Amino acid sequence: MNTLLRHRILPWRRPSRAFSTTACLRTVLPLVTLPPRITPTYAQRPHQNSLLSLQWPSPPRNILLTKKKRTPEITASLIEYANHLHSTYPSTNLILEPSAASEIHSSLPFPIYSYPEGEGPGQLTEKTDLICTLGGDGTILRASSLFSHASSVPPILSFAMGTIGFLGEWKFREYKRAFREVYMSGIGDAYGHINTFSTPTLPPGDHDSAIRGKSLGSHRTVRVLLRNRLRVSITDSSGRPLMDSPSISGDTYALNEVIVHRASSPHLKIIDVYVGGRFLTEAVADGMIISSPTGSTAYSLSSGGSIVHPLVPSLLLTPICPRSLSFRPLVLPANMPITLRLGEKNRGREAEVSIDGKRVSEGIGVGMEVRVVGEEVRTQGGKWEGGVPSIVRGTVGGREEGLGDEEDHWVGGLNALLKFNYPFGDQDNSSS
Amino acid sequence: MNTLLRHRILPWRRPSRAFSTTACLRTVLPLVTLPPRITPTYAQRPHQNSLLSLQWPSPPRNILLTKKKRTPEITASLIEYANHLHSTYPSTNLILEPSAASEIHSSLPFPIYSYPEGEGPGQLTEKTDLICTLGGDGTILRASSLFSHASSVPPILSFAMGTIGFLGEWKFREYKRAFREVYMSGIGDAYGHINTFSTPTLPPGDHDSAIRGKSLGSHRTVRVLLRNRLRVSITDSSGRPLMDSPSISGDTYALNEVIVHRASSPHLKIIDVYVGGRFLTEAVADGMIISSPTGSTAYSLSSGGSIVHPLVPSLLLTPICPRSLSFRPLVLPANMPITLRLGEKNRGREAEVSIDGKRVSEGIGVGMEVRVVGEEVRTQGGKWEGGVPSIVRGTVGGREEGLGDEEDHWVGGLNALLKFNYPFGDQDNSSS
Amino acid sequence: MNTLLRHRILPWRRPSRAFSTTACLRTVLPLVTLPPRITPTYAQRPHQNSLLSLQWPSPPRNILLTKKKRTPEITASLIEYANHLHSTYPSTNLILEPSAASEIHSSLPFPIYSYPEGEGPGQLTEKTDLICTLGGDGTILRASSLFSHASSVPPILSFAMGTIGFLGEWKFREYKRAFREVYMSGIGDAYGHINTFSTPTLPPGDHDSAIRGKSLGSHRTVRVLLRNRLRVSITDSSGRPLMDSPSISGDTYALNEVIVHRASSPHLKIIDVYVGGRFLTEAVADGMIISSPTGSTAYSLSSGGSIVHPLVPSLLLTPICPRSLSFRPLVLPANMPITLRLGEKNRGREAEVSIDGKRVSEGIGVGMEVRVVGEEVRTQGGKWEGGVPSIVRGTVGGREEGLGDEEDHWVGGLNALLKFNYPFGDQDNSSS
Amino acid sequence: MNTLLRHRILPWRRPSRAFSTTACLRTVLPLVTLPPRITPTYAQRPHQNSLLSLQWPSPPRNILLTKKKRTPEITASLIEYANHLHSTYPSTNLILEPSAASEIHSSLPFPIYSYPEGEGPGQLTEKTDLICTLGGDGTILRASSLFSHASSVPPILSFAMGTIGFLGEWKFREYKRAFREVYMSGIGDAYGHINTFSTPTLPPGDHDSAIRGKSLGSHRTVRVLLRNRLRVSITDSSGRPLMDSPSISGDTYALNEVIVHRASSPHLKIIDVYVGGRFLTEAVADGMIISSPTGSTAYSLSSGGSIVHPLVPSLLLTPICPRSLSFRPLVLPANMPITLRLGEKNRGREAEVSIDGKRVSEGIGVGMEVRVVGEEVRTQGGKWEGGVPSIVRGTVGGREEGLGDEEDHWVGGLNALLKFNYPFGDQDNSSS
Ligand SMILES: NC(=O)C1=CN([C@@H]2O[C@H](COP(=O)(O)OP(=O)(O)OC[C@H]3O[C@@H](n4cnc5c(N)ncnc54)[C@H](O)[C@@H]3O)[C@@H](O)[C@H]2O)C=CC1
Ligand SMILES: NC(=O)C1=CN([C@@H]2O[C@H](COP(=O)(O)OP(=O)(O)OC[C@H]3O[C@@H](n4cnc5c(N)ncnc54)[C@H](O)[C@@H]3O)[C@@H](O)[C@H]2O)C=CC1
Ligand SMILES: NC(=O)C1=CN([C@@H]2O[C@H](COP(=O)(O)OP(=O)(O)OC[C@H]3O[C@@H](n4cnc5c(N)ncnc54)[C@H](O)[C@@H]3O)[C@@H](O)[C@H]2O)C=CC1
Ligand SMILES: NC(=O)C1=CN([C@@H]2O[C@H](COP(=O)(O)OP(=O)(O)OC[C@H]3O[C@@H](n4cnc5c(N)ncnc54)[C@H](O)[C@@H]3O)[C@@H](O)[C@H]2O)C=CC1
Known part of the structure; x- marks a missing residue:
């Protein structure tokens, strides 16, 4: 990793807007300036031997956002998402791939982080706490490939966008709840009470207090499928x-x-x-x-x-x-x-x-x-390492969940996406 | 073929209603009393080497109706159909399998024909001009099995009922048009002008003169797929x-x-x-x-x-x-x-x-x-023999039809029924 | 388990030879008279995570022999095998299924053990130390079915006889070496020096001292594949x-x-x-x-x-x-x-x-x-329980064996038996 | 087709040996100098509806030989074959592809024919009576591709060389008999008595008079499979x-x-x-x-x-x-x-x-x-046109051949080459 990046405005970004008053907000910053990576643990859940519980020692700060290329709607969604994260979770820092950074940094009223083309892998591994993908399976594969030389991959929260895929778990319209659940996951367990750090970052504009309440319980964790590579x-x-x-x-x-x-x-x-x-x-x-x-x-x-x-x-x-x-x-x-x-x-x-x-x-x-x-994939004291930690969609309600409940997403994918064992017959056509 | 059947009321039918005034109408008659079979020819159509044209020397009279067993809705449809045939085409005679004959003869205000259980095959081959099936593929297979020892099978007009199948061609709601087209098929060709025998049998109550007109043209024929056995x-x-x-x-x-x-x-x-x-x-x-x-x-x-x-x-x-x-x-x-x-x-x-x-x-x-x-399957002078002549559904309009048009039913069946190459993806679920 | 068996000559055996002088030798004895079962442990081998090492606490005594039915050659082999076991390992007791016991007990100059038809499962589970099968896969399946209600199955040594199968591991001509290796497996480990109990039972007539020497080393163990049921x-x-x-x-x-x-x-x-x-x-x-x-x-x-x-x-x-x-x-x-x-x-x-x-x-x-x-299948302190312990064929020489070596039998079976990916072409036929 | 070829020695051949006394023999001649193509007919055989009989109006003269590239053994076989044809059937003319012509013409003591690279297709179609291929399926495919713009392909006699394939029919060691049978095929039928033209061309050195006699009967024809393209x-x-x-x-x-x-x-x-x-x-x-x-x-x-x-x-x-x-x-x-x-x-x-x-x-x-x-593929008066006429190997003895006999080659190929339904089991390994 070289040390080319000395300025706040990266050499590979054109400094065209540097004179505007918001210039400092609309810049692209180098990754070195980010705080060090926070690595979560994955705990085996009682009576479960399949999905794991994501537990942050402290809330994630450095969020890598990747998106499908050349799809204007998804770029728009990315901007909406970035704005939400910045305003609701002000302590988060958003990392974008060089091309996406170049494409949208001027549309965002705050600085973002990126890296020179081709130098991502090393730097990202050292800094990324959480990955969010907006796209199809190809986008998840690309995000994962950024960590293809790293033995420890940050958890991935994937939003399926239009091009529905098999790996993408969440629908984009759920993004507020999804992020909050991931953000809070396991912190009650680790710190006894959640207030120490979560209060200031709680979504102020979110009036859906029912859901909000739900996700505040001390044992709320999102479930993670460790995908072996x-x-x-x-x-x-x-x-x-x-x-x-x-x-x-x-x-x-x-x-x-x-x-x-x-x-x-x-x-x-x-x-x-x-x-x-x-x-x-x-x-x-x-x-x-x-x-x-x-x-x-x-x-x-x-x-x-x-x-x-x-x-x-x-x-x-x-x-x-x-x-x-x-x-x-x-x-x-x-x-x-x-x-x-x-x-x-x-x-x-x-x-x-x-x-x-x-x-x-x-x-x-x-x-x-x-x-x-x-x-x-190693287990040490009930905690897991290795694999690609994929955050699985599903109810995270208070009731005791069975194994079956957990497998929902996979079975659902087989049936809905792969049309597994799709029945014969002319459903849409009544015959008499 | 024995000659046990001498009475109008067959020995295997209980003569319980013999005293009612409508008794003579509600009886089941033996097949021997039917006029001899009329065998159509199948002509190759110009520029076509696949489907054939059904041509009656004179209109069919003896119609075998088969239906799926133990399905009350289909029994009701059969009664509706039988009534339509009797009133619109008074010169037709309806043949039913013994069990169906027993089940519905008392619901029909006219006599029907049947045969003793187990003696069907020989008699049916000698008398049946046309077969109509109401049911699924199993019903067509059963109808075909009645002719499993015959080298010449009458044409089959099959209505798919509820249990959509791959072999059934027509929807039951089309039954009036379907039967008329089959009934008239090719008679103009054979006799020069249609009036000689078709006028009295034309559906009197059918006010859909557009369709009626269409099917009167001298070159109207239904298309037949000869299924090799x-x-x-x-x-x-x-x-x-x-x-x-x-x-x-x-x-x-x-x-x-x-x-x-x-x-x-x-x-x-x-x-x-x-x-x-x-x-x-x-x-x-x-x-x-x-x-x-x-x-x-x-x-x-x-x-x-x-x-x-x-x-x-x-x-x-x-x-x-x-x-x-x-x-x-x-x-x-x-x-x-x-x-x-x-x-x-x-x-x-x-x-x-x-x-x-x-x-x-x-x-x-x-x-x-x-x-x-x-x-x-033999060809003699452009006419075909052998196989199970299945009447294919499709527009029989005046325009020149291409090969592609003809294959409609098979390609359609692959896609709609077998879900051939059904695309991946979650069609019903928009994602954002 | 009832106590019907009070006599040395079981009620379900005809006592026809009871008067002969060798009667007491040729009898069929009930299982209750056998010493209790010896259960081996299965240890994970260093640097190996697949096959396990069979370790007897003391040498096996009660040997269940099963064979393919209605195949005279195999019956002859069984008699040969039984005689070898009895003479070389005098402390072993041979158990046969009722039909086989009835068939061959009079051909053996020593008593064997069996049980009433239909009562096998319970009794066998309590007594059997080791199973030997002579036949094809069907024979192994039948042997395994005798333990189909037991959570702990004795180790199985299977000889493929003529009808080569996929599960059978050993060739019958290897039976002397095979049994010896199984018999001795791990006893050096457990007892420090092997002589305490093995000397008297060593095959006296076996002059193949090279092989014999090999199998005497203290770390010689046969390898076991625990097949999950x-x-x-x-x-x-x-x-x-x-x-x-x-x-x-x-x-x-x-x-x-x-x-x-x-x-x-x-x-x-x-x-x-x-x-x-x-x-x-x-x-x-x-x-x-x-x-x-x-x-x-x-x-x-x-x-x-x-x-x-x-x-x-x-x-x-x-x-x-x-x-x-x-x-x-x-x-x-x-x-x-x-x-x-x-x-x-x-x-x-x-x-x-x-x-x-x-x-x-x-x-x-x-x-x-x-x-x-x-x-x-549970692990407790590096020892395994559950599954069907199948003794795998392979060199058990002194050299450090790699994982690959261990998989020999399975890969070999794929290629030789299933003709997996069998190459195209006319091998036997030179072309010019 | 241009007319570049004016000299007996083609411009694309180096005339290095032109001065030698045998120069005129070792040259490569243009196709235009060949006599016109002789087109055989293919007759349906009585009671057969599958393979056809090859019938020459007069014996073939222009023989195209193709071979697998870059395989010295096959080149040697080609030279042997060419010499045999020239000496035994002096009226035949041998055509080679440009690269093969260049490679072997100096090894042959007689002139051969070829064409400029890239101009083959048109000329070959006009002149080739018979194709002989020496190689694998790829060689047959290449030979066929030389006629990929022609609606009428000459019959192909294919020799499998080492690389056994599915399309190659004959073994090279049969080449003398194979060629003779093809050469004579059907000429007795056409001309009443064979002597008119075949006597001088009969293999003089062939002492196997039994076989020779066999192939002289007036109804001897080789069998042809018309492969539809x-x-x-x-x-x-x-x-x-x-x-x-x-x-x-x-x-x-x-x-x-x-x-x-x-x-x-x-x-x-x-x-x-x-x-x-x-x-x-x-x-x-x-x-x-x-x-x-x-x-x-x-x-x-x-x-x-x-x-x-x-x-x-x-x-x-x-x-x-x-x-x-x-x-x-x-x-x-x-x-x-x-x-x-x-x-x-x-x-x-x-x-x-x-x-x-x-x-x-x-x-x-x-x-x-x-x-x-x-x-x-058209039939006109019992004769066929179109397809790639592949000469099928098989006994052409005098006995009446059944359909089954004819299919020999295909069924044999399935079993021997594709290992169709190859049985399970360890054939080579006796087990006891
Ligand atoms: N004939 C085929 O099936 C081919 C498949 N691929 C697959 O495409 C992947 C790369 O994806 P893209 O860059 O999007 O290429 P792409 O644009 O060719 O699309 C690949 C398709 O595979 C789906 N897909 C990817 N990973 C999946 C998974 N784990 N489970 C179910 N569906 C999955 C995607 O949703 C997409 O529909 C490769 O890893 C390979 O697995 C690539 C080439 C050919
Ligand atoms: N595992 C399977 O696929 C089995 C299939 N069958 C088939 O069922 C036929 C008998 O039919 P049923 O008496 O109704 O038995 P059934 O009640 O077992 O149903 C057979 C199914 O096959 C369909 N079918 C029948 N002929 C067809 C055709 N030519 N093309 C596409 N679909 C067709 C029917 O619509 C029905 O869905 C047999 O001729 C056999 O082909 C029978 C047993 C097992
Ligand atoms: N269509 C099929 O493939 C059928 C297979 N079977 C199999 O046969 C087994 C019962 O065996 P038998 O009583 O001998 O019946 P069987 O006399 O019908 O022979 C079954 C065949 O399967 C082979 N086999 C059994 N287990 C095997 C394994 N685990 N891996 C590879 N090959 C194996 C045997 O060697 C034999 O060739 C059943 O467990 C079932 O798996 C039974 C019926 C039909
Ligand atoms: N994955 C595959 O199976 C592939 C198959 N091919 C086949 O190879 C043919 C071209 O042959 P080559 O130039 O020799 O290529 P190649 O050197 O790749 O060999 C193709 C193989 O296919 C065999 N083959 C060719 N035609 C055959 C036929 N009609 N029936 C049975 N086996 C046949 C040949 O003997 C040879 O073993 C193509 O027409 C295509 O059918 C080509 C590429 C991939």
Whole structure:
């Protein structure tokens, strides 16, 4: 991380409005000036072994907002949302991606934070307390990719905008309640009484005192689904890492999947597959998918894979158009490493690698390998680490919730979005 | 065909109402008293190579009505329909299956025709000009099974009632127009001018002169899809036929499919499959389906078969839960005979055979065979014979119709009923 | 458990040979006379999180032998095996199922143990230290079903005999080495030096000292795969248990799967599916499978399910011939309860339930439910309980074994038995 | 077709050996100097409705030889084959593709024929009597592509070389017999007695008089499978053709399939599908395949399509990784036109089109369409036209052959090459 950013007005922002009286408010500030990151804990809930409780040691301050690109309505929603956060929770600082910062900072009457294009990952990891996404699944995947080299990802509050997706949990019209619940989550537990820090930040203009009251109870927490990622490394034939950005030595994490594909080559690829260090099979196919359970409803599904619940600790190995009648998708333990190797039979032709729908800049050639293992999610004293903490929508009322209640969102998504087991028949058409 | 039926009141009907003044009207008459069958021709339409034109030499008289059982609403609709036919087309005679005849004859102010339980097939083949079904696909299958030993099936006009199906073409509320169009179909072509016989039978009470006018033109014909059936024979290990009814020596026809299945035996069946007289493979599975293209959207579809358009002259060979990773469904030429043989490895255990969802009374044992070949549909001088002539719904206006227009019903069925390629996403739920 | 068995010659055995001098040797003794069961522990191996180490507190004594029925070669092998055990490990007692006991006891020059038909389960659970199966997968399933009401199953050493299966691990020709390794497993660890009890029982006639030496080291243990079962209960519409044997109140365990099926009814079944207590979907199908990962290569595979590694804690929900284009198999967390309910729409028709390929005697009617949850496998102080402990074949040499090495058997089974991703092409036929 | 070729030594061949005495033999001659093409007829055989009989009006003279590239063994085989043809059938003229001509002409002691790179199609159509391919399926596809703008393709005799394929029929070691049978096919029928022209060309060195005698009978014909192709046109949004080679205005024929694919774009493509001129569905997928029955065992199979026998007159519509649970492959009548249209929702992104595994040079953009209809195969007086006449391997003995016998090659290919329904189990490994 360089230290180019010395001025309050970043060099990559045009200082055109610097003379206006609100100039100081409409600037884009560098991330270094933000307070350090606040990391929440995730507690297992009594009698529950699935969703976790988000618990802030103190309320989140640095909020990263990401949005779908090139969609004016969503940009407008982002501005509305940012204004709400700033006025209701004055102690929060809003971080935007460079392009969004450039696009909307002048529409906001307060300063925002950003970073130079290409330098996000390192800085964001050190500062971001909470991520809010406005868009579809692609936006969540992009937000997650900003933390693709970080072992600890901030919780994600995702709003589905028009393009309904499978990962997005909340409807945008719920944004006030949603943010408040996340903001307050678990702080009563940690501090005994909530007033110490929450009073000044309580939404003043919110007259819906019923809901407000509800979310003030000391045991109110939002529920979090820790989505396990894949740890991916790409190496050349001598085992040396070869990943996107040469500056980053470590591994990359994928939320959905990693893919090796023939791409624009019209010929079948020949990929050797190893599981647990042992040769499994030679795949002759368009490509291979290694997917997380989260990704089981994405590309893997289109390629014939099963739907795997996100809480099953597993990896999916799904071929794309295999030249074999008997290549059935496999579901393997999350801790069993899988390696895809481009064998000599490919006669020098390269294959493309994509992570979460984004092409890795370099293709892989003969002898190169893609190695994947499920992200290790650790428990220490009933607290969890690792994964992508996705804030799940659902009633957070006072009644004791059963397991079934929790799974609402996933089952609902299967039925409403994927049209899982959609019944036959002509519903709309009465016949006599 | 015996000649037991000498009285107007059949012996299998209780003569309870014989004393009432309307007795003669409410009786059930035997089929022998009906005039002989009128067989239409099916002409290829110019520039069309798919649907055919129904052409009556003279208007149909003997109309077989079948209905779904145990559904009071449909019984009521049947009575309404019967009354309409009797009053509008006084020269028609209505035939009902024994159970329906017994159920409704006393509600009708005119005599109807029926036959003793179990003697239908032979008599019906000799007398039925046109079949009308009120129900779902099961009702059409049952109607077709009444002609399962006949090589020539009368045209079928099918009304979908409540339980929407894939084979049913017409909505019941269209019944007046539908019947009129079928009734008049092609008679102008055959006789030069329609008046010779149609005037007295024209619907007197029908004031919808626009539609009426339309259907009087000399080139108005309804379109017919000839659904090819399967010719099925079941033989014992020495090749002797062994079919349901021992009295019937010939083959049986299936509209959807013939199935060999383990049924209540919990063990896999081992079935040798021959195509074109040559051993293809040994299927170890729950069972095997041999399906017509019509049946490709029925059981075969549930077992993973492709959807085959009814106009592709083919047979489908689809395994049910095969114990092999590489048993992919096959589509074979309609004229290639397929044999399923229960091999010795089954160790004496029987398998069940079903035709169009109806179990064949005897199971098949080791060495027995099910032989299937596509029904031969012949063309002679541009006229077609064979198959189940299904009257297709669609505009029969004066404009030149393209091929696309004709396929309407099938494409529509795929989309509306099977939810073919139903799009993802939450249509009913706006998100912001 | 009754006390009918008072005589050395059981009432259900014909005492025909009682007068011969070897009568006392050739008798069948009741299980009550056996010493109490020895229960091994299963330790997690360092750096391994998959297979476990079998550790006997003292060598096993009561050995249950099961075999495939009606296969003379296997009966001969059983006799050979029994003789070997008796002569080499004189302190072992051999238990046979009633039919096998009756069949072979007169061929053995020493007494064996058995129990009255139908009373096995309770008695076996109290006495059996180790199970050895000679047969195919069906034999292992049957052996496991003898413990289908027990929460603790003895370890299973399975020999594949002719009919190669997927669950059978060992080849029969290895039986001497295999048994010795199992017999000795972990006793050095527990007792410091092995001699205390093993010397007298060491195979005297075994001259293969190399192998013998190998298996004597103090850290030699056989590896065990704990196969999680399904806990199944069947209840009537008021929630009262309704299971096979009315005398047994508790649940039943399945190793492969539980199935609800239309069986000999030719009509589709309509089954309501609940996961985690919440309605998921209405399945219209031939039936539904709830499978363990072990069963993922059995019926579920034939029905289109994915192959799930036995170490993935999960349940598979796989439809059989569903009448929907969009019913994809699901993989759910092992601790998420699944309920199948026969809804009112079935109009009184029953469905059949099978567990591991064996029909439950009563069918289920409208309103009845099949409830399934994954068996809980507990860890206490690094030791495991629950599941079916299957002794895995593989080198147990002194070298440090990697994870990959351990998975050998499963990967090998996929490739050799299931012909997973079997390559295209005509291997046997050179072309020029 | 231009007239660049004025010299016996083509300008694109280096005349390096022109001075040698054998120069005139080792030259490459232009196609214009060849005698005109001889077109065989294909007669339906009595009692057969599937394979046809090849009948030459006079023996073939101009033989096109194609081979797999960059495979020295195959080049050697080609030289052997060419020498055999020249010496045994001195009246034949051998045509090679430019690259092969350049590679081997100096190894042959007689002149061969070729054409300038890029000018093949037109000239070949006018001159080629018979095609012989040495290679795998790719070589057959390439040979067929040389006639991809011709409505009449010469018969193809294909030798599988090492890389066994599904389309290749003959083994190379059979080449002498194979060629002789093809060469003589049907000439007795046409000319009454064979001697008029065949005597001088009979293989003098062939001492296998038994076989020789066999093939001389007057009714010996080789059997031909007419493989229907797809007629493909690609148009821009205003309906103007846009195909590969701008000079060729007409349609292109595909033997396997035409594909629209996302290729190197990581995003789903949105493709509108029309059948019979009517909108069927919007496919959101990696791509779409429209395949012939011949191609049903190629890419379509890998994408989940059914296997369709080459004699079923049909088109397959198979999606590649569709983003829908309910997109099942369709089999449509061969004469029903299918259109794939790249809709506006693709936001300007292009898709790639491939025909038989070869990319069409230009991608297609928004509004462009790929239109496909099955090639029309006409019958006139019992003779057939159209399709790719593939010479089928099989005994052509004197006995009456049944239908089954004929299908040998296809059924055999399914079993041997595709490992169709390959049985489970460990064949190579005895177990006890
Ligand atoms: N043939 C296919 O199914 C393809 C799928 N993809 C998927 O797209 C993802 C990238 O997404 P975009 O950038 O938006 O690309 P995109 O614009 O191509 O759309 C991908 C679609 O997948 C959905 N999706 C993404 N993740 C999902 C999940 N976990 N569960 C259910 N649906 C999910 C999105 O909502 C969207 O409808 C990749 O990670 C890959 O999984 C990418 C290429 C082809
Ligand atoms: N698992 C499955 O999919 C099973 C399917 N069947 C099918 O049911 C047929 C018998 O019908 P029913 O007596 O009504 O039995 P049923 O009451 O079991 O219903 C069968 C269902 O299949 C539909 N169907 C029938 N023929 C069809 C066709 N050609 N295309 C599309 N859908 C079709 C019907 O509308 C109904 O929804 C059999 O011929 C067989 O094809 C029968 C048993 C199991
Ligand atoms: N269509 C199908 O695939 C059917 C499968 N089955 C399966 O058969 C099992 C009962 O076995 P049997 O009594 O021997 O019946 P069976 O004689 O019908 O044979 C079942 C076959 O499944 C194999 N098998 C059993 N368990 C397996 C596993 N876990 N992984 C891989 N292969 C396995 C056996 O080796 C045998 O080849 C049931 O639990 C069920 O899973 C039962 C009926 C139909
Ligand atoms: N994922 C897949 O299955 C892919 C398949 N292809 C197929 O490859 C064909 C082009 O062949 P090549 O140039 O050799 O490419 P290639 O080198 O990629 O090999 C294609 C494979 O398909 C086989 N094949 C070709 N036509 C066949 C047929 N009709 N039936 C059975 N197998 C067949 C060939 O023997 C070869 O094994 C295309 O027409 C397409 O069908 C092309 C790309 C991907």
